[in-house]
Amino acid sequence: MEKRLPLLLSLLFSFSILASSQESTKPGCPSKCGNLSVPYPFGIGSRSGCSIGPWYDIICDQPRVFLLTPVFSYSGSFDGTNDNASLVEVVDISSNHVRIKNTISSTCYNPSGESTHFNTAGVVVATCFTLSQLNKLFLVGCDDFAIISPLSDIDQKKFSSGCVSLCSKAQDIIAGSCTGIGCCETSLPKGLTTYVSVTNSFNNHTNISSFSKCGYSFLGEENTFKFRGASDLSDPGFLERTLESVPVVLDWVIGSRSCDEYKNTSDYYCQNNSFCVDSDSGNGGYRCSCNSGYQGNPYLSPGCQDIDECADPNNNPCIGICSNFPGHFNCSCPDGYIGDGRKDGSRCTIRNSKSPALKISLGMGFGFLSILAGITWLYLSHKKRKDLTQHPWANQSSNEDGMSLMDKSKQPDLYDGSSKTSFNIFGQYSSDQILSLMNLEN
Numbered sequence: 001m002e003k004r005l006p007l008l009l010s011l012l013f014s015f016s017i018l019a020s021s022q023e024s025t026k027p028g029c030p031s032k033c034g035n036l037s038v039p040y041p042f043g044i045g046s047r048s049g050c051s052i053g054p055w056y057d058i059i060c061d062q063p064r065v066f067l068l069t070p071v072f073s074y075s076g077s078f079d080g081t082n083d084n085a086s087l088v089e090v091v092d093i094s095s096n097h098v099r100i101k102n103t104i105s106s107t108c109y110n111p112s113g114e115s116t117h118f119n120t121a122g123v124v125v126a127t128c129f130t131l132s133q134l135n136k137l138f139l140v141g142c143d144d145f146a147i148i149s150p151l152s153d154i155d156q157k158k159f160s161s162g163c164v165s166l167c168s169k170a171q172d173i174i175a176g177s178c179t180g181i182g183c184c185e186t187s188l189p190k191g192l193t194t195y196v197s198v199t200n201s202f203n204n205h206t207n208i209s210s211f212s213k214c215g216y217s218f219l220g221e222e223n224t225f226k227f228r229g230a231s232d233l234s235d236p237g238f239l240e241r242t243l244e245s246v247p248v249v250l251d252w253v254i255g256s257r258s259c260d261e262y263k264n265t266s267d268y269y270c271q272n273n274s275f276c277v278d279s280d281s282g283n284g285g286y287r288c289s290c291n292s293g294y295q296g297n298p299y300l301s302p303g304c305q306d307i308d309e310c311a312d313p314n315n316n317p318c319i320g321i322c323s324n325f326p327g328h329f330n331c332s333c334p335d336g337y338i339g340d341g342r343k344d345g346s347r348c349t350i351r352n353s354k355s356p357a358l359k360i361s362l363g364m365g366f367g368f369l370s371i372l373a374g375i376t377w378l379y380l381s382h383k384k385r386k387d388l389t390q391h392p393w394a395n396q397s398s399n400e401d402g403m404s405l406m407d408k409s410k411q412p413d414l415y416d417g418s419s420k421t422s423f424n425i426f427g428q429y430s431s432d433q434i435l436s437l438m439n440l441e442n
Contacts, residue, residue, distance in 0.1 A: 024037070024039040024040060024296075024297045024300075025038070025039065025040050025043070025050065026040055026043065026050050026300065029043055029044065029045075029048070029049075030044050030050075030060075033058065033060035033062060033063075033065045034060075034062045034063035034064070034065065035063070036065050036091070036092070036093070037093065038058050038065075038093060039093065039095075039297060040052065040297055040299050040300055041053075041056050041254065041269070042056045042057075042058055042093055043056065043057060043058065044057075044058050044060050045057065045058075045059075045060070046059060046068060052254065052269065054068065055068070055071075055126045055128050055129075056128070056252075059087070064089055065089065065090045065091075066087040066088065066089055066090060067087065067088050067090055067098070067100070068087070069087070070124065070125075070126050071087070071088050071123075071124065071125045071126055071129065072085045072086060072087055072088060072124055073085070073086055073087075073088050073100075073101075073103045073121075073122070073123050073124075074120075074121065074122040074123065074124065074196070075103055075105075075119050075120065075121050075122075076119060076120055077118055077119055077120065082119060088101065088123065088125075089101040091247050092247070095287070095289065096251060096252065096287055097132060097134075097249050097250065097251060098249075098250045098252055099221070099249055099250070100123075100247060100248050100250060101243060101244075101247060101248075102218055102219070102220055102242065102243050102246055102247060102248055103121040103122065103123065103218070103243075103248075104121055104216055104217070104218040104239055104242060104243065105119060105120050105121040105146070105197045105198055105217045105218065106118075106119060106199055106214055106215065106216045106217075106239065107119075107144070107199045107200060107201055107214065107215050108205075108213050108214035108215075109201065109204045109205040109206070109209065109213060109214075110209070110213070111206070113203070113204035113205065113206040114204075115204070116213075117214070120196055120197065120198050121196070121197050121217075121218065122151075122194065122195050122196035122197060123194065123195060123219070123248060124151065124154065124193070124194045125193045125194070125250055126193070127193065127256060127283065128252055128253055128254070128255070128256075128285065129193065129250040129251065129252050130190070130191050130192060130193055130251045130253075130279075130281040130283055131188060131192045131193065131195065131219070131248070131249075131250065131251075132221075132249035132250060132251045133187070133190060134221050134222060134223075134249040135188065135219050135220060135221055135222065135248060135249050136185045136186065136187055136188075136219070136220070136222045137161070137162070137163065137185060137186050137187075137188065137197065137217065137218075137219050138178065138183065138184075138185050138217065138218055138219075138220060138225055138227075139162075139163050139164075139165050139183065139184045139185070139199065139215065139216070139217045140165070140182070140183050140215065140216045140217075140227065140232055140233065140238070141165050141182070141199070141201070141212060141214070141215025141216065141233065142165060142166060142167040142168070142173070142182055142205075142208045142211075142212045142215075142233060143166065143201050143202050143203050143204075143205050143207065143208055143212070143215065144164070144165055144199055144200065144201050144202070144215030144217075145162060145163070145164045145165075145199075145200055145201075145202070146162045146163060146184075146197060146199050146200075146215075146217035147160050147161070147197070147198050147200070148160070148162055148186075148188065148195055148196070148197045148198075148217070148219065149195070149196055150192050150193075150195055150196075151194040151195075151196065154193060154194050155192055155193055155194050157189075157192070159189075161186055161188065162186065163180070163184035163185060163186045164180065164184060165180055165184040165215075166180065166181070167181045167182050167208070168207065168208065170211040170212075170233070171230075173229050173230045173233075174229065175227060175228055175229030175230075176226065176227055176228075176229070177227065178227055182227070182229065182230065182233065183227040183232075185222075188219070190280070190281050190282055191281040191282040191283050195219060197217045197218065197219060198217070199215045199216060199217040200215075201215055211230060211233060211234055212230075212233035212234065214233075216238065216239070216242070218242065218246070219248055220246035220247065220248055221246060221247055221248070221249045224245060224246045224247065225242070225245075225246045251279070251281055252287075253279040253281070253283075253284070253285025253286060253287055254285055254287060254288075255267060255284070255285050255286065256283065256284040256285050257284050257285070257286075258284060258286060259276035259277070259278050259286045262276075262286060263276070269288060269298075269299045270288035270298055270299070271288070271298055271299065271300065271301055271302065271303030271304070272301075272302055272303030272304065273290060273291050273294045273298075273303050273304040273305070273306075273327075274288045274289060274290050274291060274294070274298035274303055274304050275288070275289055275291060276288060277289055290304035291304060291327060292327065292328075293306065293307055293326070293327035293328045293329075294306055294307060294327060295307050306324075306326050306327060308324045309322065309324060309329040310322035310323065310324045310329060316343075317329065317331065317342060317343055317344070318331035318332075318341050318342060318343065319331070319341055319342065319343050319347045319348055320332055320333040320334060320337065320339070320341030320347075320348045321333070321334060321341060322341075331345070333348035336350060336351055337349060337350055337351060338351050
């Protein structure tokens, strides 16, 4: 029975995780499309009622997943001959981000400097989405510059930003570095819902065509792109590899107003044991998050549930006794042990007389007693000497040679061990006092 108990606890924990994932979607709605989990407020199906609203509808075309319009990606040329707008493919949905597949602007030339390929790239998203600050604009090339701008009719902002990358030899390019030699990068301001990037060349790659025929620019999640150096400039698979591995990150929110404006209205969705977080994009909107120590979907009733940290025998945070409480837990040590009981803390150690603290305490105690005993002995010795100096003999005067002027006949026989006087003297005084008496002249 004891061997079955850990297995039973593990199964119960697994069931609780399963129940938690099932509660991440509305009842009767699918939770996954292919390998992608789709938590509420998103929902699978166009106007299926599984999402919080049409802008959060997910189209499942297995194994691919798409966001509905008005979210789309764009590629084309300035003359309008190759313009193409398409639904954006979703690769991940989290509690505050949606990651979508990239689109890349590129320009290529033959050794004579004639253009063989040119296209722009961009994304347009709905007002509940904005381009995340986790993104950066990257340019890969050695004779190129990239320019990125928002669509002013939509974002109501007019500006351009970009960066330049130059190099004359492949040997000068440093892998892993986007500092302007083979690769450069730049950031975008907050709150944009659109962008268009353009890649162009200074000299049509005529001086570097032996190792670089193309230049590429794209917006993408900063920590997912790793510049591999000169090999990226000559790799025919660079475009496909980047499209697959470097997503564009979108921040998502509920609505377009702040938490305080939505509270006590039917458009406020934060459930029990959760709190509201205002968007920092500048475009308004809010998100809900579970309180510390709770998990679940904060948008669906009954809200976030307490995390029982003690329930999983494999991930129990305590080395000692684990006690679960709503929103938190506590570790303690059993009787006879000391410590905080945490695996990541001081753990639990047996309490015994060999412990350093006890040794120090005992040493200090014995030291204090030794000092006290020494002071007492000195005090008593001093007192006895004082008593001796007050004896009648001690007041007798002596001559210059130290000879006692006291009549010898009146001195008691100190060496007569049989006499009462001798017995009384030796019984009355200490050894030091007796030696002092014996040094008196006869």
